[in-house]
Amino acid sequence: MSARPIPLFRRRESTPWGKVPAGGRSAADAGHDGRLHASEVPSERPRADRPAPAERVRSADVGRLPFDPDKTRAKRAAAAKGDPAPSQAAPAWSVSELAARIGDALSRGLPGAVRVEGEISGLRDRTHAYFDLKDAGAVVSCVMFASSVRKSGVTLENGVSLIATGRVEFYAPSGRTSLIIDKVELRGRGALEAQFRALCDELRGLGWFDPARKRPLPTFPRRVAVVTSRTGAALQDVLDTARRRCPAVEFLIVDARVQGSGAAGEVASAIDALGAARERLGIDAILVTRGGGSMEDLWAFNERVVAEAIVRCPAPVVAAIGHETDTTIAELVADERCATPTQAAVRLVPDRGDLTRQLGSLAGRLHMRTERALAWERERALGLESRLASGVRTGLRDARVRLLEGAGRLERQRPAAAQARREARWAAAAQRLEFAVRRRVLGVDLVGVEGRLHRVASRRLRDAGRKAHALERELKAMGPFAVLERGYSWTEKPGGGLVRSPGDVAPGDRVITRLADGSFGSVVEGDGVGPATPPRTPAARPSRVKRRPSGRGQMDLFGERG
Numbered sequence: 001m002s003a004r005p006i007p008l009f010r011r012r013e014s015t016p017w018g019k020v021p022a023g024g025r026s027a028a029d030a031g032h033d034g035r036l037h038a039s040e041v042p043s044e045r046p047r048a049d050r051p052a053p054a055e056r057v058r059s060a061d062v063g064r065l066p067f068d069p070d071k072t073r074a075k076r077a078a079a080a081k082g083d084p085a086p087s088q089a090a091p092a093w094s095v096s097e098l099a100a101r102i103g104d105a106l107s108r109g110l111p112g113a114v115r116v117e118g119e120i121s122g123l124r125d126r127t128h129a130y131f132d133l134k135d136a137g138a139v140v141s142c143v144m145f146a147s148s149v150r151k152s153g154v155t156l157e158n159g160v161s162l163i164a165t166g167r168v169e170f171y172a173p174s175g176r177t178s179l180i181i182d183k184v185e186l187r188g189r190g191a192l193e194a195q196f197r198a199l200c201d202e203l204r205g206l207g208w209f210d211p212a213r214k215r216p217l218p219t220f221p222r223r224v225a226v227v228t229s230r231t232g233a234a235l236q237d238v239l240d241t242a243r244r245r246c247p248a249v250e251f252l253i254v255d256a257r258v259q260g261s262g263a264a265g266e267v268a269s270a271i272d273a274l275g276a277a278r279e280r281l282g283i284d285a286i287l288v289t290r291g292g293g294s295m296e297d298l299w300a301f302n303e304r305v306v307a308e309a310i311v312r313c314p315a316p317v318v319a320a321i322g323h324e325t326d327t328t329i330a331e332l333v334a335d336e337r338c339a340t341p342t343q344a345a346v347r348l349v350p351d352r353g354d355l356t357r358q359l360g361s362l363a364g365r366l367h368m369r370t371e372r373a374l375a376w377e378r379e380r381a382l383g384l385e386s387r388l389a390s391g392v393r394t395g396l397r398d399a400r401v402r403l404l405e406g407a408g409r410l411e412r413q414r415p416a417a418a419q420a421r422r423e424a425r426w427a428a429a430a431q432r433l434e435f436a437v438r439r440r441v442l443g444v445d446l447v448g449v450e451g452r453l454h455r456v457a458s459r460r461l462r463d464a465g466r467k468a469h470a471l472e473r474e475l476k477a478m479g480p481f482a483v484l485e486r487g488y489s490w491t492e493k494p495g496g497g498l499v500r501s502p503g504d505v506a507p508g509d510r511v512i513t514r515l516a517d518g519s520f521g522s523v524v525e526g527d528g529v530g531p532a533t534p535p536r537t538p539a540a541r542p543s544r545v546k547r548r549p550s551g552r553g554q555m556d557l558f559g560e561r562g
Helices: 053-062 069-080 095-109 146-152 188-205 233-245 263-276 304-312 329-333 341-348 352-413 415-442 446-478 480-485 554-558
Strands: 114-125 129-134 139-144 161-171 176-186 223-228 250-255 285-290 317-321 490-492 510-515 518-523
Touching (some): 146 176, 304 329, 352 415
Parallel strands (some): 139 176
Antiparallel strands (some): 510 518
């Protein structure tokens, strides 16, 4: 309810009996509930001469009254004439009846809420706030319940000037008339700043400004909701900046009043609706923004209802209110604050050029790492292939040896083989028998011949053994593995074949180098490779003269030809 500020009570400067004396005190100045103390009532006035109850209440409002002898003289004259006294003319009211009539009069005279402007004094801050609201001419007792104090967001202090909205009530048990305040407003810009500081202190105590509470913004948002006025310049700044940076980002515009009465409620309702429909609409972030203005123009974003909506919103909220020098409660509780609407669009929308460059850099790094991984795997595969081939060859050789041994055993166990062995034994026995017969027939001294035969055979065996050892040493010295054991190596191509000349390979070719105890792969580098030289023809060895067999036969050993 809107009404002009009016003072509830005014202290009267004069009465029908004259002005209030300079030393007199009003009920408000006395600092009590409006009732006169016994010391303030003139002691010389008889009890029957006291004014009527209505006059006593009236005098209590204006303070202590001086003694009026004319009034007393008139009452005595009326009593002498037989006129009824005032107390006999009308029945006396009880205190409760008077209090009820006072309450009824206040209800009829001041219906509904009133707005009173004044200064706080005598503040008693308990569960509820009790204080006096005064101006230069009067004082009114006020009560403000704790719930109303919390809702107002105003810090009550002595000396603070404000406008209070409430209802006037008369409390009969104590005889006190009080203003029950529902809402208070500080006066002027200082009042707004005081409300701003008070709400900041309260929300900071709740942890709403804590950076740990705030949520991170999405790196690549697909849809952003904007809560602002559709006709404002801030919306165009946001859309133009977003269109320049990344047209793929979608914007959902929610039109809401950003200034004036009801603006805070519309902004809070829009944020709540977007938070509830976040999953259905695919909203990744919410931007609350408007252009610059005075503190009064931006005050909708300093209301508690907007701060509560931002805190309970499930989507991250970015606030950009006014210019860089403006600060609002909505920006302090938002997940991120931006100085201007353009800066908010830059913060929310990624730059397409930066994304392209970043993707190119990532693609290059991925290609380089892939090539490095492939090269390493290729080398590992070649090593595995070499070890596998060597193992296969060794396994085949061992299997061949075992196969031959098994074949020999099988051959020896065949009946035909056994018959052949028996026939061989028989042939040997027949030969020995024939030799014995011939020896007996010829009469040859076999003992001497046998001795010579053993000596000749032993000599030839020794010569053959020495020759075989010499050939073995020569073969080992000339073999490739002996050269490797002396620290040399040979290089061969992966496809096979030795590298005998620099011309056999080209830069970039892969080769395998064999050592005495293993091998390793390498890549040919350099561009100074010369032409291949023809292989050197080994010097021809002198041919050995094959000795012709002499005409001597086996029997020459015994001194006669066969």
